[in-house]
Amino acid sequence: MRVAGKIALVTGAARGIGRGIAEKLGLEGADLAIVDLSAEALADTVATLATAGRKVLPLGADVGDRQQADGVVAAAIEQFGRLDILVNCAGINRDAILHRMTDEQWDAVIRVDLSAVFYLTRAAAVHMRQRGSGRIINISSASWQGNVGQANYAAAKAGVIGLTKTAARELAPKGVTANAICPGFIETEMTRAMPPDAWERIAGRIPMGRVGTPADVGNVVAFLASDEAAYVTGEVINVGGGLVL
Ligand code: NAP
Numbered sequence: 001m002r003v004a005g006k007i008a009l010v011t012g013a014a015r016g017i018g019r020g021i022a023e024k025l026g027l028e029g030a031d032l033a034i035v036d037l038s039a040e041a042l043a044d045t046v047a048t049l050a051t052a053g054r055k056v057l058p059l060g061a062d063v064g065d066r067q068q069a070d071g072v073v074a075a076a077i078e079q080f081g082r083l084d085i086l087v088n089c090a091g092i093n094r095d096a097i098l099h100r101m102t103d104e105q106w107d108a109v110i111r112v113d114l115s116a117v118f119y120l121t122r123a124a125a126v127h128m129r130q131r132g133s134g135r136i137i138n139i140s141s142a143s144w145q146g147n148v149g150q151a152n153y154a155a156a157k158a159g160v161i162g163l164t165k166t167a168a169r170e171l172a173p174k175g176v177t178a179n180a181i182c183p184g185f186i187e188t189e190m191t192r193a194m195p196p197d198a199w200e201r202i203a204g205r206i207p208m209g210r211v212g213t214p215a216d217v218g219n220v221v222a223f224l225a226s227d228e229a230a231y232v233t234g235e236v237i238n239v240g241g242g243l244v245l
Helices: 016-027 040-051 066-080 102-132 151-173 196-203 216-226
Strands: 005-010 031-036 056-060 084-086 134-139 175-184 236-239
Touching: 005 066, 005 102, 016 031, 016 040, 016 084, 016 216, 031 040, 031 066, 031 151, 040 056, 056 066, 066 151, 066 196, 084 102, 102 134, 102 151, 134 151, 134 216, 151 175, 175 216, 196 236, 216 236
Parallel strands: 005 031, 005 084, 031 056, 084 134, 134 175, 175 236
Antiparallel strands: none
């Protein structure tokens, strides 16, 4: 029970990595506000957390919209009285080779994968600064270093790292940590949508010999959210079975 009694907010919690993170934080004792595009899509995550005895506030919101992003932070604080842990996990990809990437593909990914992280981090920072404690954990990607077909996604995920390190510097004196996690290749709907040959090619490059699971990421989030990680901030942690070394 590494986060017993803490209040967490996790975005993109209906499925995939976000769901794995929410369920792990629940098992470790946190009560949670969980966010996804539709509140109905959160039903399975709510059921798992309720079975574990946790209090859950499901919120339907588009976190790429500033007002809705501010609204979910406010709703979590109103419901639970405070916010201890923010996990920005909602994300999308719209892959295309650079010279064929449309403005719409660029804008959509920057909006959800970068601007949303800014909106939520800013709103949480206002609250966490006042309380003198807090944990901000942002899900970036191994692709932040550049990946063919992912100029938009790589730019957004690299931006998340710059944002996280800046938050870490600014908030350290206030007792708030900010860290980024870079998942490698994790089995979710996002990766299952890839062509089978691309899947096999990437999976075959993982030194540990297996694709990752949402729980692999959730385990690291639980550590960063815990009191044990009080002196860890501004870090970028790969969770990829050695895919990026
Ligand atoms: P996923 O299975 O596609 O799940 C993403 C979730 O985020 C979905 O439930 C989605 O809702 C939700 N979402 C999308 N846009 C949203 C918005 N504007 N507001 C609120 N919720 C929104 O993806 P995943 O593989 O779990 O990825 C989760 C995060 O990890 C992403 O940031 C991704 O970039 C990152 N990541 C994943 C991998 C990997 O191998 N899977 C590797 C590196 C990084 P809908 O279902 O309604 O679209």
